[in-house]
Structure formats: C-alpha cells, structure tokens
Amino acid sequence: MPDSLTFAVDVFRTVCDRLRSKAADLQLLVEEDSSFEAWLHWEAYLACKLRQEGYPFSEVAAKPTYASEGVATEAGDPDRNFGDLRVGGPNDGADHCWLFAEVVLAGGHETADREWVKRAEAATGRLMRLGWKRAAALLILVAVFTGDGPAGLADAVNEVWNRPALTDPCVTPLPGGGSVVVKAFDIKQNPADTLTCVIR
Numbered sequence: 001m002p003d004s005l006t007f008a009v010d011v012f013r014t015v016c017d018r019l020r021s022k023a024a025d026l027q028l029l030v031e032e033d034s035s036f037e038a039w040l041h042w043e044a045y046l047a048c049k050l051r052q053e054g055y056p057f058s059e060v061a062a063k064p065t066y067a068s069e070g071v072a073t074e075a076g077d078p079d080r081n082f083g084d085l086r087v088g089g090p091n092d093g094a095d096h097c098w099l100f101a102e103v104v105l106a107g108g109h110e111t112a113d114r115e116w117v118k119r120a121e122a123a124t125g126r127l128m129r130l131g132w133k134r135a136a137a138l139l140i141l142v143a144v145f146t147g148d149g150p151a152g153l154a155d156a157v158n159e160v161w162n163r164p165a166l167t168d169p170c171v172t173p174l175p176g177g178g179s180v181v182v183k184a185f186d187i188k189q190n191p192a193d194t195l196t197c198v199i200r
Helices: 004-021 023-031 037-049 115-128 152-160
Strands: 059-062 085-088 098-107 136-145 170-173 179-186
Touching: 004 023, 004 037, 004 098, 004 136, 004 170, 004 179, 023 170, 023 179, 037 059, 037 085, 037 098, 037 136, 098 115, 115 136
Parallel strands: 098 136
Antiparallel strands: 059 085, 085 098, 136 179, 170 179
C-alpha cells in the first residue's frame, strides 16, 4: 500500500509518461498557437484510466465535481464546480490515497498577457476549498517553451508558483524545438500541511 505522497507522485508521473509519448501531437498543437488545455485534461484522464487495471487505482474520474468531495456548489460559473481529474487508490484504513487535480496550460498563444496566471490562481482557489490535509489537491501546470518564445516564461512561472513542487518537473522535448515542462504543486489551505512519505 503506497503512502499519500508516493501515490500522488505516481499519478503525476503516469500523466507525464503519457504526455512524453505524445511529443509529436504536442508539437502540432503548439504550432496552432491556440489553447489545447482541454486536450491536456483528457490526456491526464486517459493516462490514469489505462493504468487502472495494473496499478492500484480504485477509481479514475474525468471532470469530478467538488460537491463529491463535500464542497458546496457555487452559483455563477458552472466550471468552478468541476475539477479535471480524480484518482483514488486502495484504502486499507491506514492511509488515504486520493488525488483531485486541476490542469492549467501556461505559455504559447497567451504568454504576453499572462492569462494563464489568472486561470492558475482560480484553480488554486478552487483546490484550497477542499481543505485536504492527507490527500493530494494538485495543480498541474503545463508550460510551453518554444524556440522563439519569450525567455521570461520560466521566470514568470517561478514568480507565480514560488512554492515547492510535489516532485521534479517532467520535461518533454518537442520534435521541432522547444519543450513542454510539467510541474505539480500540492495545494493546501495551510502550507504546513504537506504530504509526507510514511516510513514503515
């Protein structure tokens, strides 16, 4: 039985492996210079769903509701009431291996106006409503670095998300140059509530 931190890292790496295998597709999407964030949501879901049989994922859900986690539904923007991915692991009563994630695309067509920063901040606000301490509430930030793109994107990402990442970022080189970097951050209401590896 994995602990919560190991489980969250395994889910994140599962998503990264899927994106790494899609480098040619990512290249084509980047060249279109428009958002492919929804595609990333579905790829994250497929990555985990396709491993459900061989890895201890007891549930993999796309577009999970915050209400399913006990968060009150909010009026207004209906998207505020949905996340992008929920993955549950086996529960032996000792550990709560559970993950709820939001995926945000940074860079590419909207680097100049930093619209992605607003979406990342909104996703962080939604994740903080969960109030989870022992399970992962992940913000997965996917940053596009093109050969002729602004060099300041990396600085902007670090400026906005200057908190420690869940684990090392995943870097996928693009066939036509540039790369896609994926980082995960476990969002907690209290920054002191960090996932830790349980020593058995």
